[in-house]
Amino acid sequence: MTSETIFREYRISDAERSDRSAGDRLRHREKVRESIRENIADIIAEESIIGKNKDRIIKVPLRGIKEYRFIYGDNAPGVGEGDGNSQPGQVVGKAGKDGQGQGDGKAGDRPGVDYYETDVTLDELIEIMFEDLELPNLERRALREIPTDRFAKRKGYRHVGIRIRLDKRRTARQRVKRVLATRHNQTVQGYGSPKDAEGNERRFPFHQDDLRYKHLETDVREESNAAVVCIMDTSGSMDTMKKYLARSFFFLLYQFISTRYRNVEIVFVAHHTEASEVTEDEFFHKGEAGGTFISSGYQKALDIIAERYHPSLWNLYAFHCSDGDNFDSDNPAALRAAKELSEICNLFGYGEIKPLGSRYYESSMLNVFRRLDAPNFQAVLIERKEDIWPSFKAFLSKDRVKE
Amino acid sequence: MANYEIQDLVEWDNRIRAKAEEFGLTWFPQEFEICDHVGMLGYMAYSGMPSHYPHWSYGKSYEKLKTLYDYGVSGLPYEMVIASNPAIAYLMRDNSLLLQILTIAHVYGHNDFFKNNFTFKSNRAELTIERFKAHALRVRRYMEDPSIGIEKVERILDGAHALNFQCRRNLAIRKLDRGEQIERAVEAAQPRTDPFSRLHARPEYHPPETNKVPLEPDEDVLLFIRDHNPFLQEWEKDLLTIVDEETKYFLPMMETKIMNEGWASYWHKKIVESLELEQGLHLEFIVRHNQVLRPSPGQINPYHLGFKIWEDIYRRHTEPTPEEIKKYGAPTKNGTEKIFEAREVERDSSFLRRYLTEELMREMDMFQYEARGDELVIDKVSDQAGWKTVKETLIKNVGAGSIPVIKVEDADFGHNRTLYLKHYHDGRDLQLEYAEKTISYVYRLWGRECVLETSLQGKRSLLCFNDRGFSVRALK
Known part of the structure; x- marks a missing residue:
């Protein structure tokens, strides 16, 4: 009543075919x-x-x-088999783990397994x-590239060269080739023998033609430099939370710039009513009291750039974090300095850090900077840590190609 | 390493089939394929299908299986069978001769079950392989179509996979089409014939609501979306169809896991024992058989449970004890007739309800546990007072019972084309994080706001998902 059962033997090719999960x-x-x-x-x-x-x-x-x-949550009881003396109250497993024997595979088990x-x-x-990020503009600029690195790359072999680059292995091989070729000649044509009259092996010295030298090609790499100028308001109103947000942003900026340029320098400028260049540690941890003149920070940054990072040799990135609580009288000066900074920097950004809620009763620089229309200037508002990444992206999108 | 030749397997297979036929099993033509562990892992990841459409979740499942296997956390099954005609089974090359004999016998048990159990009738077993192949072809074509591409296909498939088991559970019951539903509603609205119509006021006639979509709550969520979202493209509809068809292939397996494994184990035991194996093989058989059937403490081993029940049915109908006759009445059928009948007309839930006896539960020491804090704690055992509850819980958890029942109630809720789904709460809450993510998939497929009515910790709640994201509202 039944047809013959078919047995298919194991074949290697089947096993290979069965790696079909590779794509998935x-x-x-x-x-x-x-x-x-x-x-x-x-x-x-x-x-x-x-x-x-x-x-x-x-x-x-x-x-x-x-x-x-759709699956059931924690209040769904399960059933199990015991060893013969299960009693109410006994602990049989950990909740949240795969405790259900039944649900079995197909229908998605309890959470936590996955x-x-x-x-x-x-x-x-x-x-x-x-x-x-897909920011093609951020590629290195030709004019700002300076040859920082020369390094030599091996490329083939030459008959001439300096002694230090002699390739002994290849040279010896050349000689062996010549030995063989000569012997062949000797046996065929009957000239002499490889042994001399005393039966010693005849000397077969290296010849000029045997010498092989490694050839090196010098490779001049156009390398590029970048400087990141981090400017932060360290006035009394910048609390730990604000500093933390600023710090996250600077960290990203530095990491990003580091992936794009070989030689990256970072400068920290802290300001309240006066500005000074500080170390990283001081930058993030030292709190200071007092009011705020944003222009002082910008002026300091400009000074440092003028002194050490000439814009024709350096790609400059400047970013300023503040809570926007500037003295009104300083605003025109700040705006002027900002304009100057955005002229010499690839990118200049201002991040206003206003932890949620504080935004409505404090003054803001965002309105002031609205008047600054430089294509590579970006002002962002950071209210909580989730904003950092989007702001960062927005900031980078402004990067400008300089000729 | 393998201590047999393929010729040995053929000979053993002949003997096994002769026995199986003697016992009254019937089956689709059977094909065996010998594979190695890599092949087996591959088949497992794709539910055994020789061809299956690609989706990253199968890659994930493969990696997971492989990791578990590599670290020795879990072994591989001895076999894998596809419910198709001809049935295809994979045998592990590295298994010993005895394991292959046991497995072949086991496979005939499964094959008999696939062929005869009612839940598989809707499957069109002769088309299974071809259907899966066609699905794979279509999905690949959409992926390669430059105007569609893999991303878009995955978007739909991810959503469809999340909802695929939200479908009708009993495929043997025909789904009424809309016309029939309207007819039924109209009929139900007719006033009953009143023998005292002259005395009574004429009952008011309320015309049935026939404009609502769906007229009756619809459990086939995917198909409903396919048929009622006018913005879906043809290929998107096709993907939903594909996923739904696959689910309907897997559903019977899910619904009969305990019966099916128990049945196959019952028969492999009978068949192998009747083969009169030489002593060495027989001892190995006892070891292996017990490994497969050992109870897994704290859980339910479907092989063990199923096997126990089949044996119990047979025994109670062959040589019932006087108490059993008193309790259940004298058997009207003999054991063999009874088990063959049950394998045809039951599914796990009905099978357990009918045949899992109090005595058997006590023998197996079944208990019910629930989560208390971080721990799972036994709260009921199979004693006089508790066995019924334990049994009910077990029945709730088998087969599709482990999937919440969710139906489409209204496709135009608030005249807004909002999709209104309702969770038929049976005491078990939804897992909220999963519900949130899953409803976002409903939204993805439906394209407009979706709401799900459910009950959270005793409070009726509405989970909403719209263009503003997820929210939970309390319902009065």
Whole structure:
């Protein structure tokens, strides 16, 4: 009544064919990466990564690659088999883990089973971060490139050269070739023998033609320099939270510039009513009291640039973070200095840090800077840490090509 | 390493089939394919289908299986069977001869089940493989179509996968089309014939609401969206159809997991025992059989539970104890007739309801647990007072019971083309994070606001998703 059963033997080719999941696995990995990218704003806003070593490994919780469906929550009881003496009140497992024997596979189990976390280094993270920026304008400018690096690349071999580049291996090989060729000649034509009259091996010295030298080509790399000028308001009104937001922003800026230029210098300018150049540590941690003259910070930045970073040799990025609480009388001067800065910098930005709620009762520089219409100037408002990434992107989009 | 030749398997297969036929099993033509562990992992990731449309979730599932396998957390199954005609089963190359014999016998059990159980009748087993192939082809074509591309296809597939099990559970019941539903509504609205119509006032006639869409709550969420979202493109509709068709292939398996595995185990035992194996093989058989069927404490092993019930049914109808006769009445059918009948007309929920006895539950020491804080704690055991509750909970959790029932109530809620879904709450709340994400998929497919009525901690609530995102509203 039944037809013959078919047995198909194992074949290697089947096993190879069965790697059909390759495409889907690749796609899944792309998804993982994408998921990191989507959550980048949250991840970089975490305090722990700011200012940390590049090789540090960060655990990134992943969202977006779970397969969601409607499932039951915690108040759904389950059934299990016991060992014969189960009593009410006994603990049989941990909640949130795969405690349900029944749901079995297909229909998505309890949450928590599907939790993803992946390890990335900060370096990778930064790479992923900037991958989606798509800012072609940020390529190096030709005029500002200066030859910083000459290095030699091996390229082939030559008959002539200096002794230090003699390639002994190749030279010896050339000689062996010649030995063989000569012997062949000797046997065929009957000339002499490789041995001399006493039976010693005849000497077969190196000849000029055997010598081989490594050839090096010098490669002049057009390298580029960039300087990041971080200007921060350290007046009394800048509290820890504001400084933290500023710090996150500067950190991103520095990381980003570092990926684009080989030689990046960073300058910290702190100002209240007066400005001074400070170390990184002082910049972020030292609080000062007093009022605010934004123009002082800008003037200091201009001075430093004039002194050390000539705009024709350096790509300049300046960014200023403040809570916008400037003395009114200083506004015209600040505006003038800002204009000057945006003329010499590739990018000049102003970030107004107003933690949520404080925005309505404090004065703002955003209105003042609205009058500044330089194409490479960008003013952004940062209210909470989620704003950092979007503001940063907005800032970079203004980058201007200088001829 | 393998201690057999393919010829050995053919010979054993002949003997096994002769026995199976003797026992009364019937089956689709069977094909066996020998594969290695890589192949098996691949088949597992794609539910055994030789061809299946691509989607990243299968890559994820493969990676997960492989990691678990590589680290020795979980082993691989001895076999995998596809419910198609001819049925295809994969055997692991590295298994010993005895395991292959056991597996082949087991596979015939499954095959018999696929062929005869009512839940599989809607499947058109002879078309299964071809259908999956056609699906794969179509999905690939959409992915390669420059005007569509992989991203867009995934967008729809992700959404469809999230909702695929929100469909009708009993495929043997025909779905009424709209015309029939209207007819039924009109009929129901007719006043009943009143034998005292002369005495009574004429009952008022309320014309039935026939303009509503859907007329009756619709459980096929994907199909409903496909048919009622006018902005979906043809290829998008096709993707929804594909996912729905696949789900309807998997649904019977889900719905009969316990019966099916129990049935196959019951028969592999009977068949192998009747083969009169030499002692060495027989001892190995006992070991392997018990490995498969051992209870997994704290959980339910479907092989074990199913096997126990089948054995119990057989025994109660062959040699019932006097108490059983008193309690359940004298058997009207003999054991063999009874089990063959049950394998044809039951599914897990009805099977358990009918055949899982109090005594058996006590023997297996079944209990109910629930989460208290961080721990799962036993709150009822199968004693006099608790066994019914435990049984009810078990029945609720098997097959599609583990999936919340959600139906489309209204496609034009508030005359706004808002999709109104309702969760038929049975005491179990939805997991909110998952509900939020899933409803965003509904929104993606529907294209306008979607709301889901459910109950959260005893309060009726409305989960909404629209262009402003997710929100929860309390309902009166």
